[in-house]
Amino acid sequence: MTTSKYEPPAVWTYDSANGGEWASINRPTAGAREQKTLPVGEHSLQLYSMATPNGVKVTVMLEELLALGKKDAEYDAYMIKIGDGDQFGSGFVDINPNSKIPALMDHSTTPPTRVFESGAILLYLAEKYGALIPTDAAARTECLNWLFWQMGSAPYLGGGFGHFYAYAPEKFEYPIDRFTMETKRQLDVLNLHLEKNEYMAPGGYSIADIAIWAWYGWLVLGKLYNAAEFLNVAEYTHVQRWAKAISERDAVVRGQMVNRSWGEPEEQLHERHDASDFQNKTQDKLGG
Numbered sequence: 001m002t003t004s005k006y007e008p009p010a011v012w013t014y015d016s017a018n019g020g021e022w023a024s025i026n027r028p029t030a031g032a033r034e035q036k037t038l039p040v041g042e043h044s045l046q047l048y049s050m051a052t053p054n055g056v057k058v059t060v061m062l063e064e065l066l067a068l069g070k071k072d073a074e075y076d077a078y079m080i081k082i083g084d085g086d087q088f089g090s091g092f093v094d095i096n097p098n099s100k101i102p103a104l105m106d107h108s109t110t111p112p113t114r115v116f117e118s119g120a121i122l123l124y125l126a127e128k129y130g131a132l133i134p135t136d137a138a139a140r141t142e143c144l145n146w147l148f149w150q151m152g153s154a155p156y157l158g159g160g161f162g163h164f165y166a167y168a169p170e171k172f173e174y175p176i177d178r179f180t181m182e183t184k185r186q187l188d189v190l191n192l193h194l195e196k197n198e199y200m201a202p203g204g205y206s207i208a209d210i211a212i213w214a215w216y217g218w219l220v221l222g223k224l225y226n227a228a229e230f231l232n233v234a235e236y237t238h239v240q241r242w243a244k245a246i247s248e249r250d251a252v253v254r255g256q257m258v259n260r261s262w263g264e265p266e267e268q269l270h271e272r273h274d275a276s277d278f279q280n281k282t283q284d285k286l287g288g
Contacts, residue, residue, distance in 0.1 A: 041076025
């Protein structure tokens, strides 16, 4: 194994040039960097996000709720361009002091309710609308087990493996090996579970599947970090089966389009304000 010797200083100091692809927005400080008011649409639910895995969790959830007939789950979704630093505007920081997408405001309550962290948003919406979470106590607990597993595990995939494999300014063997090993261990955890279960929790498709699919489903389907071959994701056959089945759901197809500004034009919907916004973009994918 190749290494380069590094002696940590007595006191670490911030070097703005030492951050790789995201160096322009990464700083060791929190809070708003500029005064910027967020737009507010006509619906009670206002989402400020981007179609990264964490953002897709919420747009898929909202589209699934609408597909279930929850008409008051209609929402406006506004793009937060994280590469441009939109998440550091004062309006966004007021909703999420951690300056990470997604962030949701529910104006159906008095005062309006802010919800941040993708897992918290999924749980909030599931409880608000009584959907996509088991009602049986044991099954609900199992669902939440897997939801929080994802929240705790994905940083090793995204901030660990994804950063050092795809985004770091230099490639080093140790961190790539370390986080590759952990990512493959996590995939094996999922594969062993899905060998015996159709979905993550008893009772069928739930917020646990939505949360995990946006990261690990994308990974095994070749949508994340261009790393499918490197990780040999084909060996996780049960994860593959599960991921492909979820990817074919109409609400999942729609949810992935919202707040997306890359890829094929027909797969992008920068803002979403009404179900009719999808009409021309999903005809081919949904057989319309």
